[in-house]
Amino acid sequence: MHDAHATAHAEHEHIVPDGLQVLIWISLMLLTLITAGASILFPGRVGIGVAMVVTPLKAALILMFFMHLKYEKPVFRWMFLTAMAILAVVMGLTFFDYSHR
Amino acid sequence: MAAASDASAGTATIHTGPGYTGSYFDPPLGGRTGLWSWLTTTDHKRIGLMYLYAMGTFFLVGVALGIMMRLELLNPGMQYVDHRTYNTFFTLHGVIMIFLFIVPGIPAILGNIILPLQLGAEDVSFPRLNLLSWYVYMAGAFMAVTSLFAGGGTPDTGWTFYAPYSLRTGTNVSLAVMAAFVLGFSSILTGMNFITTIHRLRAKGMGFFRMPLFCWGLYATSWIQVIATPVVGITLVLLFMERTVGIGFFDPARGGDPILYQHLFWIYSHPVVYVMILPAMGIISEILPVFARRTIFGYKAIAMSSMAIAGVGYLVWGHHMFTVGMSDTARWVFSLLTFLVAIPTGIKIFNWVATLYKGSIAAEVPLLYAATFIFLFSIGGLTGLVNGALSTNIHIHDTAFIVGHFHYTMFGGAGIGLFAGLHHWFPKIFGRMFNRKAALAAWGLIFVGFNVLYFPMLVMGIMGMPRRYADYLPEYHLPHMISTFGSWILAAGIVLMVVNLVRSARHGERAPDNPWGGTTLEWQTTSPPPQLNFAKVPENPGDPYDFTRIIAERGQGR
Amino acid sequence: MNTQAATATGHVVHRDPVGAKTGMWLFLFTEVLLFGGLFVVYAVYRQMHTADFHEAAYELNRYMGVANTFVLLTSSLTMVLAVGALQRGQAGRSLRWLGATFALAAVFLVVKYFEWSAKYSHHIFPGQEYLKELPHGQDLFYNLYFMMTGLHGIHVVIGMIVMAVVFAKIRSGAVRAGRHGMLEYTGLYWHLVDLVWVFLLPLFYLTA
Numbered sequence: 001m002h003d004a005h006a007t008a009h010a011e012h013e014h015i016v017p018d019g020l021q022v023l024i025w026i027s028l029m030l031l032t033l034i035t036a037g038a039s040i041l042f043p044g045r046v047g048i049g050v051a052m053v054v055t056p057l058k059a060a061l062i063l064m065f066f067m068h069l070k071y072e073k074p075v076f077r078w079m080f081l082t083a084m085a086i087l088a089v090v091m092g093l094t095f096f097d098y099s100h101r
Numbered sequence: 102m103a104a105a106s107d108a109s110a111g112t113a114t115i116h117t118g119p120g121y122t123g124s125y126f127d128p129p130l131g132g133r134t135g136l137w138s139w140l141t142t143t144d145h146k147r148i149g150l151m152y153l154y155a156m157g158t159f160f161l162v163g164v165a166l167g168i169m170m171r172l173e174l175l176n177p178g179m180q181y182v183d184h185r186t187y188n189t190f191f192t193l194h195g196v197i198m199i200f201l202f203i204v205p206g207i208p209a210i211l212g213n214i215i216l217p218l219q220l221g222a223e224d225v226s227f228p229r230l231n232l233l234s235w236y237v238y239m240a241g242a243f244m245a246v247t248s249l250f251a252g253g254g255t256p257d258t259g260w261t262f263y264a265p266y267s268l269r270t271g272t273n274v275s276l277a278v279m280a281a282f283v284l285g286f287s288s289i290l291t292g293m294n295f296i297t298t299i300h301r302l303r304a305k306g307m308g309f310f311r312m313p314l315f316c317w318g319l320y321a322t323s324w325i326q327v328i329a330t331p332v333v334g335i336t337l338v339l340l341f342m343e344r345t346v347g348i349g350f351f352d353p354a355r356g357g358d359p360i361l362y363q364h365l366f367w368i369y370s371h372p373v374v375y376v377m378i379l380p381a382m383g384i385i386s387e388i389l390p391v392f393a394r395r396t397i398f399g400y401k402a403i404a405m406s407s408m409a410i411a412g413v414g415y416l417v418w419g420h421h422m423f424t425v426g427m428s429d430t431a432r433w434v435f436s437l438l439t440f441l442v443a444i445p446t447g448i449k450i451f452n453w454v455a456t457l458y459k460g461s462i463a464a465e466v467p468l469l470y471a472a473t474f475i476f477l478f479s480i481g482g483l484t485g486l487v488n489g490a491l492s493t494n495i496h497i498h499d500t501a502f503i504v505g506h507f508h509y510t511m512f513g514g515a516g517i518g519l520f521a522g523l524h525h526w527f528p529k530i531f532g533r534m535f536n537r538k539a540a541l542a543a544w545g546l547i548f549v550g551f552n553v554l555y556f557p558m559l560v561m562g563i564m565g566m567p568r569r570y571a572d573y574l575p576e577y578h579l580p581h582m583i584s585t586f587g588s589w590i591l592a593a594g595i596v597l598m599v600v601n602l603v604r605s606a607r608h609g610e611r612a613p614d615n616p617w618g619g620t621t622l623e624w625q626t627t628s629p630p631p632q633l634n635f636a637k638v639p640e641n642p643g644d645p646y647d648f649t650r651i652i653a654e655r656g657q658g659r
Numbered sequence: 660m661n662t663q664a665a666t667a668t669g670h671v672v673h674r675d676p677v678g679a680k681t682g683m684w685l686f687l688f689t690e691v692l693l694f695g696g697l698f699v700v701y702a703v704y705r706q707m708h709t710a711d712f713h714e715a716a717y718e719l720n721r722y723m724g725v726a727n728t729f730v731l732l733t734s735s736l737t738m739v740l741a742v743g744a745l746q747r748g749q750a751g752r753s754l755r756w757l758g759a760t761f762a763l764a765a766v767f768l769v770v771k772y773f774e775w776s777a778k779y780s781h782h783i784f785p786g787q788e789y790l791k792e793l794p795h796g797q798d799l800f801y802n803l804y805f806m807m808t809g810l811h812g813i814h815v816v817i818g819m820i821v822m823a824v825v826f827a828k829i830r831s832g833a834v835r836a837g838r839h840g841m842l843e844y845t846g847l848y849w850h851l852v853d854l855v856w857v858f859l860l861p862l863f864y865l866t867a
Contacts, residue, residue, distance in 0.1 A: 021740065028732045032728050032729065035861060039865035055858060066853075076680075083688040090699070093431075096419075097428045296685055301675055329692070331695070332695065334693060334696075342785070356799055368696075368699075
């Protein structure tokens, strides 16, 4: 490890342009409006369906841009996906019980 | 710590850093000496030792509780304690042994001391966080101990805190679950630290597949600690809220489902049994090549099987719940998945035996413990298949068979693995050799005592003896008696081992840097290592189990 | 490593921003799984009591929920702007954006306070006898609502405390361009708080 990371600046650092972040923010606000609008105008299946599609999309935008995952080394994305996959699998296995009672 | 200061006797130097060849027992810079220099240390080796002393103490308390339970079970009828006290005994024994000893044990003690050495690093990635996690551990331990005396009395729910009984009992469950929550936090911090250390601080030229296998074991373990522990954390918080405010999640009277508590509890607590066993398996993978003086067989298979066990470990928690009223679908799915665990475990055992095959075997104490691990853990694993199969599970659920099974895996696996590692790295940690004769005698007593204690449990479990009962029918008298005799033999062995190690840490012969002929990096520094581990920072360590040089220097035979 | 020892012998104190960021992400995973446990509880009870969940969700003020989402999303934007400004060496600008983030976090908590107190005045609060008289599913829904938004609220408060500390450190110059890790990690934490809310919104407010 000695001297391997002695200089912090050697690590590539990406500064995301402010304009792009504002664009992401606008998209997030619009997507929120769409979800809320759908649930008010079409309560029930459609509203929930829209929320189920749009919410992960919003999460992805936050993760990729606000949280810089798009610009990090791939290992960060892999780690995140691993954690998410485990949560999803655990949730799924739980429903082997609750969907078949 | 007395042993520590003794080991450094005569060396008052305070130099450190590259080129320094003193010992980490020497007082560090900054004028801190004695106890204070330990309580403020960020040295991973010193922190590991502080864990060792704390956990060793709790382990002995847990052993004492176990002995008392066995004593009560020596004869049918109630002799020494009442039923209520017996309930608190098995709860305490479980809480102490699981939360304070076996879960954090190997990573916190040997992981802390050995991981940076094996990686060729000066310390872990976050040394101050490492010290913090020790304090968090001690805080959790303090809460756990307080819960025994304060308020409504010692918890009597068993270590699993199953709802709805844990919601209703007047005993001090609230404080105990918060203690477990805090202890989990300590475990998470250690896991985060180790993952980062392994990713960032490997010696120059040491790829992931050039890491010693103990590091792989710790890597898999740390991922479980980070990903699974928060789930039990929130579960225990919900249990706490349920008891204090009443939120109804696990209360059937309010539409809650007590089985959901069991799901959430085992989503963490099954993966966590691999937190106990994976580092122990790593230790075995270190010891066998050294004492067979032969490269490890199937390095990648062993490394990957650790990761596979960690992964599959998330899929099988339902096998703790076959009789509680889960859906039939869930039962067969979990039963099927449970059998998958046997595959990576079988791969490991096959590779270990193949490593010994045609090796130049030296039957030293660490190897004897390692072989004991393989023997006992195989019994534990095979009885695990009996539990995993739905049909047989119904018969042996909640019987002494289960108690026997998990002691074979947890104690026979993780516990014996810890003993093996302690003896293996003892010369490195303390710079002194343990007394070989006493260690052999202790090993013999532990091996015999262990089997005499736990094997009868398997037998009487199949006969129908329920677990957690303070009394029993006369037909179970003989196995109970044998089992209690075994507990005395085992206790004698443990006491002898502890006395021997404590004495040897002070008075043992000076140890050479590489007493066993190991090839991994920790054997290339002095015993005990200097404060920043290496006088010369290692680079390009190559194959961790290449014995060519050791054989050239010391010969193939013994 | 032992910083004191390292400096005393004159060798470079290592800094490892990638390592620190790895540690921070691992911490975020534990947060995700902490909330994950609650999401499992939510999913199970929603499946068991679907109709009651829809019924109970009508009681929540969805306009307040959506407004608070806007507040948090905007606070995430001001946070990334604060980080970007500091990376470019504009400490003053960074402080202003960080201050704005802090203010938005406070707005979020104020809105939450009004929501919670409105519920409390209707005896909808954990521990209230009224809840036990409701259908089981509604009882569970409200308790879940308070547990999850409560846990989230605690995270908002912690985030504000950390922001105040970082604010002071930027002013003193301890956190600056090239040494901005602490602000960056605070940002990551704050976005995670935002991320959790993004999921809480449809689960509670938009499910009616």
